[in-house]
């Protein structure tokens with residue numbers, strides 16, 4: 455992707471149908487991200503909005519349907535497509551199954567009917583146009599389908615990894631919570647470890663700088679960045695010595711359990727974060743709301759990410 459919010463080819467389309475996927479333990483994190491990107495928390499795992507964002511930006515968005523037709527019946531949809539003489543070369547249509555009331559045979563029948571209504575050629579392999587059909591709340595919806603490319607999976611394996619490193623899916627979500635839809639913000643990860651957050655941010659085209667107090671970790675982080683084709687420009691610096699001002703800081707606090715730290719050090723880090731950034735996303739092992747408030751922040755929202763395999767995290771969005 456390497457671009458920001460990829461410009462879409464659907465400028466004349468005004469409504470988009472998004473399809474979400476998340477496990478129960480990540481529901482609150484998904485809500486936080488959706489609120490940052492779309493400005494609201496969807497009530498279901500599918501929702502419509504006039505805002506287009508590239509589905510690949512979020513680990514929670516399976517895909518997005520740029521709606522061309524929304525009709526009361528399949529017959530109405532067929533008629534509308536025929537009337538418009540809709541024409542596509544090399545297209546493929548898939549059915550997005552949500553309602554159990556469309557049985558397998560009916561889904562096939564519907565796909566065939568729409569296929570006959572469209573003029574042009576169907577392509578089974580490597581279609582240039584991807585279309586989708588679905589039925590939601592008794593309405594038949596048809597349009598262009600933009601699928602999540604799921605490339606974060608390719609960045610899971612880095613040359614250097616640590617037990618304390620964030621899961622890159624969480625890191626990607628933190629970037630979205632940090633920037634919303636503003637790709638012009640300057641972001642900092644002042645305790646960047648081996649660079650999981652920086653890699654996800656840079657992949658999305660975000661201007662994100664990184665620092666870490668540990669030279670050995672910095673060397674590994676820079677090797678990781680280079681491996682993915684990014685500038686190996688993370689600096690060895692104590693957050694307390696940072697003098698620049700940033701729009702947002704994403705701070706994955708050092709945890710006493712895995713690296714040497716103390717509540718006093720964590721307090722200094724949070725206090726300093728308040729001085730160097732207008733807004734912060736603070737990741738911690740414990741609920742640090744009181745301390746975060748005491749350090750001068752106002753908490754906008756927070757969530758708890760329960761993990762079975764690794765340790766769980768609190769994520770606090772504050773300014």
Ligand SMILES: C[S@@+](CC[C@H](N)C(=O)[O-])C[C@H]1O[C@@H](n2cnc3c(N)ncnc32)[C@H](O)[C@@H]1O
Nearest residue numbers: 619620645647648649650666667668692693706
């Ligand atoms: C929890 S780890 C960050 C992990 C990171 N998010 C990742 O996925 O690789 C915290 C990091 O903070 C660094 N650190 C601790 N105290 C610091 C300080 N005062 N200034 C800058 N970095 C610090 C540690 O060296 C450690 O790499």
